Amino acid sequence: MKKILKIGIAGLMAGGLLMAATAANAGGNNDRFMKVMKRGTLVVGVKADYKPWGFRDSSGKLVGMEIDMANDVAKALGVELKLVPVQSSNRMQFLQQGKIDLMIATMSDKANRRKVVGVPDPNYYTSGTNVLAKKGVVKSWADLKGKPVCGKQGAFYNKQVSKKYGAKIIAFVGNAEAKQALRDGKCVAWVYDDSSIMADLASGQYNDYEMPMKTEDDTPWALAVPKEERGGIWGNFMSGMIYNWHRSGRLIELEKKWGIQATSFLVDMNKKFEAYTPK
Amino acid sequence: MELFADFFRNLYDTTGWNFVVFYDNDEWTRFIDAIWTTVKLIVACLIFSLVVGVIGAWAQGAKSKLVRYFMAGYIQFFRNTPPFVQILFFYFVLGNLVPTYDAGGYQESYISSFGWAVISLGFFAGSFNVEIFRSGIEAVPTATVEAAEALGYSRLQAYMFVVLPLAFRVCLPALNNNLVNLLKTTTLAYGIAVPEMMYTANQIWSDNVNVGEMMMVLFVFYIGLVSILVWGMSRWENAMRIPGYGK
Numbered sequence: 001m002k003k004i005l006k007i008g009i010a011g012l013m014a015g016g017l018l019m020a021a022t023a024a025n026a027g028g029n030n031d032r033f034m035k036v037m038k039r040g041t042l043v044v045g046v047k048a049d050y051k052p053w054g055f056r057d058s059s060g061k062l063v064g065m066e067i068d069m070a071n072d073v074a075k076a077l078g079v080e081l082k083l084v085p086v087q088s089s090n091r092m093q094f095l096q097q098g099k100i101d102l103m104i105a106t107m108s109d110k111a112n113r114r115k116v117v118g119v120p121d122p123n124y125y126t127s128g129t130n131v132l133a134k135k136g137v138v139k140s141w142a143d144l145k146g147k148p149v150c151g152k153q154g155a156f157y158n159k160q161v162s163k164k165y166g167a168k169i170i171a172f173v174g175n176a177e178a179k180q181a182l183r184d185g186k187c188v189a190w191v192y193d194d195s196s197i198m199a200d201l202a203s204g205q206y207n208d209y210e211m212p213m214k215t216e217d218d219t220p221w222a223l224a225v226p227k228e229e230r231g232g233i234w235g236n237f238m239s240g241m242i243y244n245w246h247r248s249g250r251l252i253e254l255e256k257k258w259g260i261q262a263t264s265f266l267v268d269m270n271k272k273f274e275a276y277t278p279k
Numbered sequence: 280m281e282l283f284a285d286f287f288r289n290l291y292d293t294t295g296w297n298f299v300v301f302y303d304n305d306e307w308t309r310f311i312d313a314i315w316t317t318v319k320l321i322v323a324c325l326i327f328s329l330v331v332g333v334i335g336a337w338a339q340g341a342k343s344k345l346v347r348y349f350m351a352g353y354i355q356f357f358r359n360t361p362p363f364v365q366i367l368f369f370y371f372v373l374g375n376l377v378p379t380y381d382a383g384g385y386q387e388s389y390i391s392s393f394g395w396a397v398i399s400l401g402f403f404a405g406s407f408n409v410e411i412f413r414s415g416i417e418a419v420p421t422a423t424v425e426a427a428e429a430l431g432y433s434r435l436q437a438y439m440f441v442v443l444p445l446a447f448r449v450c451l452p453a454l455n456n457n458l459v460n461l462l463k464t465t466t467l468a469y470g471i472a473v474p475e476m477m478y479t480a481n482q483i484w485s486d487n488v489n490v491g492e493m494m495m496v497l498f499v500f501y502i503g504l505v506s507i508l509v510w511g512m513s514r515w516e517n518a519m520r521i522p523g524y525g526k
Binding site for chain 2: 133135138139147148153154155156158159163170171172173177180181184185186187188
């Protein structure tokens with residue numbers, strides 16, 4: 001009887017501690033933010049293979065639209081910037097494990113991702129699914145029926161395009177191989193992110209190609225801070241950064257700088273927030 | 280069948296273990312197609328590599344210097360480069376030299392990605408098979424060959440009816456090894472988008488975020504396939520046993 005009582009009390013105490021801990025967390029904690037300020041360096045995870053958001057220039061330096069954004073953040077905080085290249089498959093783990101303090105890595109905003117990392121609102125970009133094809137070959141999504149379409153292994157829209165439009169998806173390990181197969185004429189089109197396709201078209205290497213479809217499944221992009229800091233200084237600070245990027249038209253300016261076709265999302269957001277600018 | 284699907288659906292609901300291929304109809308179809316493609320790929324590669332091995336080992340002992348040098352070059356090339364590089368090279372470089380016809384906006388080649396996988400993997404494993412067969416052939420005593428020749432066999436006849444049957448029995452264990460390796464190497468065909476098991480598993484786990492579960496399915500699948508191959512080979516080994524020769 002005594003033993004049961006003991007266990008019961010211990011259980012209650014543990015429960016109480018847990019509740020206290022959650023209560024303290026409700027506002028968000030600021031450990032990571034304080035660490036950044038103390039060490040004077042902000043570590044940001046960015047893409048190194050996703051032109052023009054994050055890639056390496058001819059000298060091997062990481063550059064791109066998201067790197068410019070990371071620079072803005074470091075400048076606003078008054079700290080040094082350190083860039084860490086991440087992959088789609090490991091970016092959230094890097095943030096969880098504390099290898100990076102902030103992630104700006106072309107991540108689509110999905111409900112199940114919000115469960116793992118802290119996403120400060122609003123979104124900073126959107127993109128959807130489209131295809132790159134030789135001029136005049138295909139006109140609408142329906143034209144893809146039964147035809148081979150190149151893609152990248154692991155992309156979520158491979159399944160949608162094959163299920164919805166009956167395209168025969170030939171998925172390669174990387175985009176380089178998929179695009180090579182497109183150039184070799186092994187498929188009628190290459191299905192990918194419209195923003196990335198626009199960048200390819202702007203690069204001048206695809207002058208005989210076009211992006212003929214209406215973009216589908218427009219998904220917003222999110223940057224991320226550690227989950228427990230979303231409600232703290234760090235998350236709120238980043239929300240402010242994104243708001244100001246939209247309000248000042250900085251993102252539209254960066255889009256132009258990196259040769260990306262203007263997205264209506266940025267223009268709309270800019271219009272919405274511009275009204276708050278003191279005249 | 281329904282019970283089977285229900286069990287795995289229930290497993291997902293209660294434990295979070297998502298073996299989607301066993302209860303979702305679409306994924307099941309993809310999975311079965313992948314099994315079928317994998318088996319076809321393996322059988323085609325095995326046969327192709329064995330043919331290359333037998334012909335190659337014979338050509339290695341040819342009288343013509345040119346043929347012998349050619350064989351040495353072939354073996355060096357295929358043994359000294361990674362099989363994945365070979366597959367990509369065959370598909371992307373040699374693939375463009377093959378005539379194609381316009382199939383409505385894209386070029387249909389006379390050799391598909393499946394065909395290229397069989398050719399490159401067949402030549403890759405074949406180069407090892409040549410050496411394995413050579414080891415068997417060299418183990419056949421010269422006296423036996425001389426005896427065959429004394430009985431009026433030509434070089435080809437002696438090779439076909441005396442040397443090869445004996446050599447086969449000597450090199451079976453090594454051949455066994457190489458064929459098991461070849462079976463596992465067929466997964467590399469995912470690099471040129473052959474819809475075999477590795478490729479399909481990758482697609483399924485990307486769509487369903489169940490990497491761990493699909494990895495387990497992959498492991499069990501390949502363990503099963505290799506077991507069948509090894510079992511078949513050992514049956515064959517036993518059936519070909521000559522009392523007093525070898526083991």
